Amino acid sequence: MSVDPDTFMALVHELAQPDLKVRLNAIKALAALGDKRATPVLVQLLEARETPVRSEAVKGLAKLRRPETIEPLICALKTNRSGVRAKAAAALSRVNDPRVVSALIGVLGDRDTTVNAVAAESLGKLGDLRAVPILIAIVEDPDRMAPKSELRRWQGFGRARAAAITALGKLGDPRAIPVLIQSLSDDPWGLESAVTEALTKCGERSVPALVEALRSDHEKTREVAVRTLDTMQCYRVFPAVLPLLHDTHHRVRRSAATYLGNCGDPQVVPALVETIDDTSTRGAVALLSLGETGREALKSLLSDATVRWAPILGSLWWTEEPDPRFVLPIMELLHCDDTSTRQSAAGALGRLKDARALAPLMSALQDSEPLVRSQCAKALGRLCDERAVDALTLAMDDPDERVISEALQALGTIGGTRAVGALLHRLERAHKEGHKQGAASRSNIIYWLGEIGDRRAVESLLEIAEQADGMDVREMCSVARTLGKLKDRRAVPPLIGMLQSEQLDGVAAEALGRIGDASAVEPIINALLRRPTVIDPMVIALGNLGDSRAIAPLTGVLARQAYVKYASMKALGQVGAVSALIGYAKHSNDQVRLHAVEALSEMGDPGEEREAVIQSLTDALQDSKSFVRSAAKRALRKM
Numbered sequence: 001m002s003v004d005p006d007t008f009m010a011l012v013h014e015l016a017q018p019d020l021k022v023r024l025n026a027i028k029a030l031a032a033l034g035d036k037r038a039t040p041v042l043v044q045l046l047e048a049r050e051t052p053v054r055s056e057a058v059k060g061l062a063k064l065r066r067p068e069t070i071e072p073l074i075c076a077l078k079t080n081r082s083g084v085r086a087k088a089a090a091a092l093s094r095v096n097d098p099r100v101v102s103a104l105i106g107v108l109g110d111r112d113t114t115v116n117a118v119a120a121e122s123l124g125k126l127g128d129l130r131a132v133p134i135l136i137a138i139v140e141d142p143d144r145m146a147p148k149s150e151l152r153r154w155q156g157f158g159r160a161r162a163a164a165i166t167a168l169g170k171l172g173d174p175r176a177i178p179v180l181i182q183s184l185s186d187d188p189w190g191l192e193s194a195v196t197e198a199l200t201k202c203g204e205r206s207v208p209a210l211v212e213a214l215r216s217d218h219e220k221t222r223e224v225a226v227r228t229l230d231t232m233q234c235y236r237v238f239p240a241v242l243p244l245l246h247d248t249h250h251r252v253r254r255s256a257a258t259y260l261g262n263c264g265d266p267q268v269v270p271a272l273v274e275t276i277d278d279t280s281t282r283g284a285v286a287l288l289s290l291g292e293t294g295r296e297a298l299k300s301l302l303s304d305a306t307v308r309w310a311p312i313l314g315s316l317w318w319t320e321e322p323d324p325r326f327v328l329p330i331m332e333l334l335h336c337d338d339t340s341t342r343q344s345a346a347g348a349l350g351r352l353k354d355a356r357a358l359a360p361l362m363s364a365l366q367d368s369e370p371l372v373r374s375q376c377a378k379a380l381g382r383l384c385d386e387r388a389v390d391a392l393t394l395a396m397d398d399p400d401e402r403v404i405s406e407a408l409q410a411l412g413t414i415g416g417t418r419a420v421g422a423l424l425h426r427l428e429r430a431h432k433e434g435h436k437q438g439a440a441s442r443s444n445i446i447y448w449l450g451e452i453g454d455r456r457a458v459e460s461l462l463e464i465a466e467q468a469d470g471m472d473v474r475e476m477c478s479v480a481r482t483l484g485k486l487k488d489r490r491a492v493p494p495l496i497g498m499l500q501s502e503q504l505d506g507v508a509a510e511a512l513g514r515i516g517d518a519s520a521v522e523p524i525i526n527a528l529l530r531r532p533t534v535i536d537p538m539v540i541a542l543g544n545l546g547d548s549r550a551i552a553p554l555t556g557v558l559a560r561q562a563y564v565k566y567a568s569m570k571a572l573g574q575v576g577a578v579s580a581l582i583g584y585a586k587h588s589n590d591q592v593r594l595h596a597v598e599a600l601s602e603m604g605d606p607g608e609e610r611e612a613v614i615q616s617l618t619d620a621l622q623d624s625k626s627f628v629r630s631a632a633k634r635a636l637r638k639m
Contacts, residue, residue, distance in 0.1 A: 012041060024056050031060030043072045046079070054084045062091030070095055074103045082112040089115060093122035101128040108134055117163035124167025132173045138164040139176075139183050162194045169198025174205045181209055181225070185218040192220065196228045203232075211240050219249035226255040235263035242271050245283070254282045261286025266293040273297055276311055284315030295323055302329035309333060313344035322352040331360045342372045350379025358383055362391040370400035377403055381410030386418055393422040404441055412448025420454045427460060443478040450482030458488045465494035477507045484511025492517045499527040506537040513541030521547045528553055536567045543571025551577045558584075558592070569595035573603035582616045590625045597628060601635030614639065 014026035027045065030038040038060070045057035058076050061069040073095070076088035089107055092100045104126075107119040120138065123131040139161060165183070168176040180195050180202075199206045206228070213225035226241055244256035257275065260268040269290065275283030287294035298315075301307045313333075316326065326348070333345035346364060349357040357379070364376045377395050380388040388410070395407035411419045427445045449457040461479050464471070480498055483491035484507075492515060498508035505527050512520035521542070528538045539557060542550040551572065558568045569592070572580050581603075584596035597620050600606075606613045617639070620632035 008037060015041070015045070020050060020052065023053060027053070027056045027060050031063040036066060039066055039068050043069075046072060046076055046084075051081050051083055054079065054081065055087050058084060058087040058091055062094060065094065070097055070099060074099060077103055077107050082110075082115055085110065085112070085115045086118045089118040089122050093125040096126065098128075101126060101130055105131055105134050108138065113160045116160040120160065120163035120167045124163075124170035127171060129171060129173055132168065132171055132175055135164045135168050135171075136176055136179050139168065139179050162191050165191060165194045165198050169194075169201040172202050172205075174202065177202055177206045177209045181213050181216075181221060184221040184224050185216070192224050192227075196224055196231060199228045200231050204234075207232075207234055207237065210234075211237050214240050214244065219247070219252055222247065223249070223252045223255050226252065226259050230255070230259040230262055233262075235259075235265065238263045238265060238268060242268065245271055245275050257282040257286040258289075261289030261294070264290060266290070269293055269297050273301065276301060276307055281311045281314040284312045288315055295325065299325050299329060302326065302333070309336075309338075309341050310344050313341070313348040316348045316351050322354070324352070324354055327352055327354040327356050331357060334360050334364050339369045339372060342367065342369070343375045346372060346375040346379050350375075350382035353382055355383065355385065358385055358387060362388060365391055365395050370398070370403055373398060373400065374402040374406045377406035377410050381406070381413040384414050386414060386416050389414060389416075389418045389422055393426070396422075396426050401441070405444060408441070408444045408448055412451050415452045415454075417454075420449065420452055420456055423449055423452075424457060424460055431464060443472075443474045446475065446478040446482050450478075450485040453485065455486055455488055457482070458486055458490060461486075462490060462494060465491070465498070473503050476504055480504060480507040480511045484514040487515050489515060489517055491515065492520060496520060496523045499523050502531070505531070506535045509541040510537040513537075513544035516545060518545065518547060521545050521549055525550065525553045528557065539567040539571050543567070543574035546574050546576070548575055548577075550575050551580060555580055565589070565592050566595045569599040570602065573599035576603070578603070578606050578609045578613060582612060585616050585620055590623075590628060593620070593623060594625070594628050594631055597631045597635055601631070601638050610639075 008030075011026045011030050015023050017023055017026075027042065030041060042057045042060045046054055048054050048057070054076075058073065061073055070092075073088050073092055077085050077092075079085055079088075085107070089104060092104060101123065104119045104123050108116055108123075110116050110119070116138075120135060123135065161183075165180060168180065177199065180198055184192065184195055199210065210225045210229055213221050216222050216225070222244060226244060229235075229237065229241070238260060241256050241259050244252050245260070247253050247256065253275075257272065260272060269287065272283045272286050272290075272294070284298060287298050298312055301312055302309065313330065316322070330345050330348050330352070333341055334349075336342060336345075342364070346361060349361060361376045361379050361383070365373055365380075367373050367376065373395070377392060380392060392407045392410050392414075396404055396411075398404055398407070408423070411423055423445050427442060427449070430442050430445070446461065449461075461483055464475070464479050465483070476498070480495060483495060492512065495508045495512050495515075496519075498504040501508075509524050509527065512524060524538055524541055524545075528542070531538075539554065542554060554568050554572050554575070554577070558565060569581065569584065572584075578600075581596045581600050584592050585600065587593050587596065597617065600613050600617060614636070617632045617635050621629055621636075623629050623632070
């Protein structure tokens with residue numbers, strides 16, 4: 001492709017500019033043009049003094065993809081800058097030429113481990129089997145090319161060896177299979193996933209070696225062999241995996257159970273059933289994965305008094321599709337003698353979400369153990385059935401705080417008229433009793449009233465707000481937050497009153513910002529100016545109210561305390577302070593500039609000031625900080 005001579009020469013002249021950024025952009029543009037005249041120009045730049053220029057020239061030559069660029073790129077592999085050598089090695093991965101393979105094989109002995117790794121990756125992409133012996137040598141003995149520094153050896157050769165393993169996987173040569181498996185027994189770098197991927201790509205040819213590896217003395221080799229067979233979906237060799245269910249290493253046992261669960265063969269059921277005696281859930285989870293046969297086996301086990309039920313019940317947390325056939329046998333376990341089993345059974349019934357469990361769970365709220373009662377309350381919340389409201393209301397009088405907390409949460413989750421009535425009644429009673437130790441419970445009730453969003457709670461909350469003096473701060477914070485969620489304008493006066501307290505002014509301002517009443521603007525501004533230290537909720541509230549009276553206080557806040565810059569900028573955008581944001585986009589603080597640009601992007605249509613905003617964002621494209629430039633690009637695309 002040939003371009004206009006004037007355009008080409010203009011780019012060449014820019015290469016002589018003192019500004020490095022201009023020169024780098026010119027190199028990119030020359031490469032993008034695809035003009036053959038760019039080849040000698042870029043080759044000449046390989047001798048430039050600055051490393052970024054040489055690196056960009058290498059990338060440009062690779063992009064041109066012309067025969068005459070091959071020799072310069074091969075020569076770049078011998079430069080004294082490791083970054084340039086690495087980029088040259090990466091660029092040559094796209095060149096299918098016999099000279100390239102020989103050059104890259106030579107680079108595998110480079111003193112820099114990054115260059116080694118990139119060269120190995122490129123050889124894998126090229127697919128030339130001449131690279132197999134040297135790649136095998138790296139996997140077998142990476143220390144032979146290790147740098148003198150022990151620290152660099154540990155930092156770099158993990159990547160170099162991983163790259164060689166990945167390349168061997170892409171080449172798919174059977175000579176590499178035993179070497180890849182053997183590497184697991186002397187691997188200090190944690191390259192199991194690279195070996196698994198490489199062996200998987202070798203396909204069926206690796207299966208005999210993997211089966212042999214299942215009998216290895218090294219636990220990591222056994223584990224990776226099982227996982228690789230599972231990844232390959234090679235399930236015909238499952239008899240060789242069965243003994244590993246009783247391996248001495250727990251990760252091997254887990255991988256074997258996962259493999260057998262995925263194999264889909266009913267012949268593995270007895271072996272998996274035997275593992276149920278273990279405290280782990282892996283055998284039960286594998287039976288669930290087997291499908292119909294495995295699930296029937298689990299159902300039978302739930303009726304067997306000699307079996308440990310906890311692993312089976314725990315496995316139900318891992319199933320995406322609850323199976324109703326488990327409900328009845330699990331319901332029976334709510335009456336067994338073992339506390340942990342009753343607790344696990346309640347949790348499992350909540351996970352299954354079957355209405356048949358409603359009555360047994362409500363009955364189990366009278367269990368002698370608080371852990372069981374709390375799990376039953378939690379399960380009833382998962383069932384989300386209004387018929388449980390009365391039982392959960394009684395559970396709020398439980399002597400154990402865990403049961404009370406789960407009952408409150410369950411009522412909040414169920415919602416509806418009856419649940420709200422129960423929560424309000426409990427709140428009023430607790431407030432009249434006024435026990436100090438009940439403040440956390442009252443706060444919890446108030447929180448769930450806000451989550452339900454029923455405005456019938458407003459009057460009760462207002463009564464509490466009017467008696468703020470002497471009340472627990474946590475409770476008053478909950479009252480303020482919930483009044484904000486309910487968005488009832490009757491709450492504005494008491495919330496304005498809370499602005500007088502430094503302990504409550506933040507949550508009160510946040511609530512007023514949610515309600516959106518303009519009468520709150522001046523009180524929030526006064527509270528903001530009165531405070532020695534600014535807090536985000538006040539700034540955010542002023543932004544949510546969107547009143548221009550807040551512009552001056554917000555700019556003053558930024559001058560006082562720059563750490564609230566993000567909230568202040570966003571708020572200025574919400575109140576329409578375009579001129580202020582344009583000014584802050586040129587601020588000396590790079591974080592202020594960033595948040596000003598982001599605020600200009602998020603403020604919506606600036607109307608008549610649109611051109612000024614676009615110009616400000618365009619100027620920000622030349623900012624000294626890359627994150628400001630990136631934000632400006634996103635903002636301009638959005639506009």
